[in-house]
Amino acid sequence: MTEAPISPGYPASVVGGELRLPKPPGVVRQFWARHPWLTDSLITALYFVPTFFGSIATLFASTPPPPWVTVAQLLAIVVAAAAILLFRRREPWLLVAIAWLVCLVVYPFGSTDVFPLLLALYALAVYGSTRAAWIGFAGSVVVTTASSYISVWAHADDTVAPFGANAPASASQFTVLLLIATLIGVTVGNRRRYLNALIARAHDLARERDQQAQLATAVERSRIAREMHDIVSHSLTVMVTLADGSAATAGRDPERAAEAMQHVADTGRAALVDMRRMLGVLAEPDATSEHPEELAPQPGTAALPVLVDRFRAAGLPVQLTTVGPPIADSNLQLTVYRIVQEGLTNALRYAATAHRVDVTVEHADDMVRVDVIDDADVASTSELTSGGKGLVGMRERVALYGGTLEAGPGQQRGWRVRAELRADENSPPADAATLNSDDTEDHA
Template identity: 35%
Template sequence: MDRVTEERPTEPLTQHLQRISRRVRAFDQRHPLVWDLHLTGFWVVAALIDYYGDGWLNVARDRDNPGWLVLTLSLGLSVPLLRRRTHPRAVLLAIAPFALVNAWTGIALQAVMLQLLVVFHIALRRPTRNLWWATALITTPNVVLAARHPQGSPDQDIVPVLMSIVVAAAIGITVRTRRDHTEALEDRARRLEIERDQQAQLAAAAERARIAREMHDIIGHNLSVITGLADGGQYAAAKSPERAAQALHAIATTSRQALAELRRLLDVLREEDQPHEPHAELTPQPSLTDLDQLLNGVRATGLPVTTTVHGSPDLPPGRQLTVYRVIQEALTNTLKHGGPGSTAEIEMSYDEKGAVTLTVTDTGRGGPAPSHSTGGRGLPGMRERTALYGGTLEAGPRPHPEQGWRVHLHLPEETPQ
């Protein structure tokens, strides 16, 4: 039976080289001295081979120079390269006397071309203006060599050096430009990542605020209704057992409804569905068509509520939810703070362009407007919902001599997108 083997896709050569290059750069950043010692050691060995192998005699203009001088110049032109990356200008100045002696004596060691490595690092790490004096510093020994030990036209000693300097500087500038461009892209990526995280945090904060509003509206209203029903049932228990049973039944119904709404809200908050659990059953947010059910629940607690509607409530779901929640919160506050014998009145007006005016008044005890320091979510939640549609909300005690509380909402007409 033949064995079937899965062949891995061949990695492109460019990606392989880029990965190796990244590893080399990362190692060099962690251990820069290792690379500097290896490269400097290579050029020092090359210069010494040129000295011990008498290769320098093939290009020397004057062969009658002592060996110690040739050895000294070979080391002086190569050893300073160890600091070429950190102090390129100082290295070039350190090499310059050896290069000048090399030209003056006519030894003409080829190790003098190692100055081009320093030019590359000046172009890579220093301001461009430094290239002018570096060019003059490198060219001067060649002028001296052409003057003291002429060999053919002077251009043969000067022009090739100038061209080599231009090439080394161009390579350094190109590498520097690419490096700066890469750093700019990386900085942009970092800033975009920070901005993305900030946007995510803002979205999470907005979502937490929305969830807090929904939980406050659901739990706060239903608990107020349950409290009113419990108080009424306790009062009726001694005189009318049937009314007490009705109150208990209404409490149970309201509790189950609140629990179901809270469970649906918490199901929406789950980040992901469990593989062994069915998807959460989602229901739409309440709208003005559910207003009768809300008012019936409030009336069951003993709070009389009358409604007056002008116009047809043909509104988008978001605006309907805002009106619904404001009515719910206003009635909840009446149940909490209105006291016995309170009544509530709701007046709503709609126009054809989508503007809404809502006024909820009650005849309870009223009182001063709660401050934000108390930690309440009712009025801030209503104002946040209203602000989403550019509306205004006024809430406070009714003017003297009237008694009670008044909530006035106005949503302007919808602006076309």
């Protein structure tokens, strides 16, 4: 298995599996990362304690500095320590400015100490940016060089002239220390920002994967709901109509009633086959099906004559006309079949007074046009205007092919459903043997 691009050394997760994140830091680094105040306090104490007591110890030296110098040093140490504790992470530029001020004003008159400045440059590189770190380094070189010359001038006597030879040496040493601190900070900061970017990207990928899964689930639920509605609504409508007709004719024409009930049984079996087929594709792919028809192909345009015959048996005067070459795309065939099925179901349910229902499937160029037109009274079909899952399902199916759906009263009378779908031009031509030649003729 190949390595995951965001996590070298780790195998790429399979589709739908866990999205691996970069390996987190070690236990020690995790501890310090969880306790930033403890980390800053220890760093502050590491600077403050020896420096503060070292400055006090100079008062007991053989030649102590003037009291104001010692007081200024102690005050500067306190200010620098407070800045390290408070601003090292949140405001590194402020810490740099305070370190510059202390380095220029106070330390030249005592012992020059650039430890706060080193911490400031490191913090600027880690919590700021690489560009800010190098700008801070350039400014710090200027400040420490000036501080070195000021220190030489402050301790000048008859043998050491102002801006003597000690200043360049001291400045060069400070430059090397500042460069080391900046390079370490830039390395750590870049690694930190890169790791954060990887983790953020991994979370974005995981979020996008979850959103895609939710969208796929919603689309699949909508598809299943459409199929369930088409199967159940169509079958039940036909069965109820046939059962009502059988009940009405049972007394005077038992044979016709028995024939109608046989159609009810046939319709119910066909509905069960459709249900098993749809539910079969939701089962585990390696599961052994007890019903081979569960995984049989979905109905297409070749099944339209059987569908029409079923509605004729229910008493609906349907005529089917197909024009043009056979449709090659099996998905488009299913869509056409479901549209015709829904249109005839609505006609059977709401257009009981219709004397003729025409179904036309026309395939021309890259368009497929489906018309279902009845001549019933408009008043009897007015309930269709309220819409429902059937019309919504048809609109969704048509929208998948970039087509349009029109449903409304006909020009003279009755109800008309017209759907136009864009056929896939890249679909291979259908085998003529797969479609019965009678499908292209009028069915009386």
